Amino acid sequence: MPDGVDMRKVPLAASQPPIPEAQMRIFLVQTAQGLTPSSGGYKANVNFLRQMRDFGHEAAQICYGFGKEVEWFAERATDKGIKPDVQTIDLDVTDPKNITYNMKVITFNDEYGIKNIVISRDIFNHAYPVKEFFVDTKAYLENGEEHATERIKSLIHLFSTQIKEFRPTHVMFNDALTMSITCTHEDRALFKRVAIIHTAEQLPFGPFCAGIDGHCVSAKLENKMLRDLDRIWSVSKAIQSYAKEHGNLHTEYFVHSTRTYMDAETGAMPLVRHNVDKDxxxxxxxxxxxxxxxxxxxxxxxxxxxxxxxxxxxxxxxxxxxxxxxxxxxxxxxxxxxxxxxxxxxxxxxxxxxxxxxxxxxxxxxxxxxxxxxxxxxxxxxxxxxxxxxxxxxxxxxxxxxxxxxxxxxxxxxxxxxxxxxxxxxxxxxxxxxxxxxxxxxxxxxxxxxxxxxxxxxxxxxxx
Structure with missing residues (x-):
């Protein structure tokens, strides 16, 4: 770019024509709290999906919602001329105390045309208390579905069914549960499995393994499963180096999608602030x-x-x-x-x-x-x-x-x-x-x- 050109006035994709290739169908599993969390990983994931939609590919995500988040997102879709097509899936989950919860999973299309399969986080937190969820997940990973708790089987059924219905070319995730579900899925041969590494704690080796609750619940097995994936995406060179140094694990580095850094409403370059007089x-x-x-x-x-x-x-x-x-x-x-x-x-x-x-x-x-x-x-x-x-x-x-x-x-x-x-x-x-x-x-x-x-x-x- 010549000197003196204002980079902010150059459209981001001006010199990058769309790629004339076969359409992809990308299915992503989120683990963050709600549809509007402050998590950088969630924000990066959802903007990645939005960018894929911009390029003409289909996208869906399993995610979590609080309160009226679904209603709010559906209204935004309607305002943008997208039919949200809100539907409810009744999913009964029985815990070890024989208490049954109706998860009320809701599916809808958002304003970007992404299909959202939304699990109520409020109900989920009652049906799957955090510590118990990690214990149940570990047991399922290490012993197989036949030895899993009923509530984990319910989740496996939900994930498996939604993946089958969407018919993805790629399933992307950052959690061990989905990594295991997709490993034995009946349509396994039809899609690529891709892990996104957002934290060192997520990796099943090195000094930071499982440093955050829920990040890596069965290190030995997760280490083995990671090496059976089609691809692994590290979001920084630092994470890529950690994976190589501590686990001899090859991952591919990409910075987050460019849409992650654009203005959320307009998709354009963010508005520059002149905050010299702020205090x-x-x-x-x-x-x-x-x-x-x-x-x-x-x-x-x-x-x-x-x-x-x-x-x-x-x-x-x-x-x-x-x-x-x-x-x-x-x-x-x-x-x-x-x-x-x-x-x-x-x-x-x-x-x-x-x-x-x-x-x-x-x-x-x-x-x-x-x-x-x-x-x-x-x-x-x-x-x-x-x-x-x-x-x-x-x-x-x-x-x-x-x-x-x-x-x-x-x-x-x-x-x-x-x-x-x-x-x-x-x-x-x-x-x-x-x-x-x-x-x-x-x-x-x-x-x-x-x-x-x-x-x-x-x-x-x-x-x-």
Whole structure:
């Protein structure tokens, strides 16, 4: 691209014509909480499906919903001229206490034309209490369906039936349950099985194996199953290197689909903010392995600077209590609309100390011209795309406390204080970095191949 060209005025796919190949039918299984979760992995997955729909392929997902989420999504589809075709599947689930729950699985087409098979998360959490679900899943993986609990058999039946009805060319997932179900599915020969690796904890080897509840419940068996898949997608070079180093597992690296980083409503480049006159520093998902100790140290060292945090999946009550004890930290509820964050903050901090897979919020903020001070943990260095600031931290090693939580090493907050003070008090320094951030992030996104995932998946169809 010639010097002086405004990257934001160049359509993303201007030089990349659609690929004239056979249509794919992609079936994806989500594990996140709800249809509008704050999980970066969920956001990346669903935007991948939307991009495949943009390119003319069919897509479906098994996912979870809360409250009126389905109603809201169906209304949006209708407003966009898509018939949602809402239908209900009655699925009775009996737990070991002989209590029967009606799951009321709802299927509908969303505004992007994706078929959603939605399990009520509210009912699911009663029928499948978290700890018991992991125990049941482990038993099924290791002993087979004939020895599985009735409630796991119900889930297997749902997944298997929906896969058969959709007739996919590819089934994609990041959970062991689906990996096992698809291994023995009666239509196994008709589709490719693809795992998406979003966390090191998901992998059945290395120091971070099963570091998060539910991520890897039967390491030995999952290790064997992974090596029988058609392909494995790592979302960062950091995850790819971890898989190779600790498990000698070959995976293929692709950054998330370009649609992941576009404006959610328009699909265009995100609106650049000019937040030099804002006065708040933001952090998302405050918890120990995301760098809670660094946030607390910053807030204590800089009492005149305002901090605002948004709760997410890692924010436990004891973590929030530490934040509430400091008068210059405000806690906000989880938000599905990240524009609320970008409209408000001057600087984003991402002080993770674990092997971060990528760090979507880091790239999102930079595309909007918001400077980010991030650690160099895992894929965060990649998400920073070469822009300041990327500060070294003492990463977790995988050592655990008695309760299973990671031991977080002591951190040096000094470099964080220096960087933050400069950006919050030096207007010229802020504006210079904000402009470089906006331009650099746009150039990075423009340089990605919109069709990389499509080409990869289509290529699998040529192999037996």
């Amino acid at each position: 708040e520093v933001g952090m998302i998902n405050p918890c120990p392995h995301k760098g809670l100790s660094i946030l607390l140290a910053l807030a204590k060292s800089l009492p005149d600077i305002k901090f605002v945090t948004w709760k997410s999946w890692g924010s436990e009550p004891q973590h929030l209590a530490q934040l509430e004890a400091l008068p210059n930290i405000e806690i906000q509820a989880t938000t599905e609309n990240t524009d609320e964050i970008w409209d408000r903050i001057k600087v984003l901090i991402a002080p993770s100390v674990w092997l971060e897979a990528w760090g979507i919020v880091v790239t999102e903020a930079q595309l909007r011209g918001i400077p980010v001070i991030a650690s160099n943990a895992g894929g965060l260095k990649e998400a920073k795309i070469g822009l300041p600031y990327c500060i070294p931290v003492n990463m977790i090693t995988g050592e655990r406390h008695a309760n299973g939580n990671y031991v977080v090493p002591e951190q040096d907050a000094g470099p964080w204080v220096d960087a933050l003070v400069k950006l919050m008090t030096d207007r010229v320094a802020y504006e210079t970095l904000a402009h470089a951030t906006e331009v650099g992030a746009a150039k990075w996104l423009q340089g990605l191949n919109d069709h990389a995932h499509e080409e990869w998946l289509l290529g699998m169809m040529d192999t037996t």
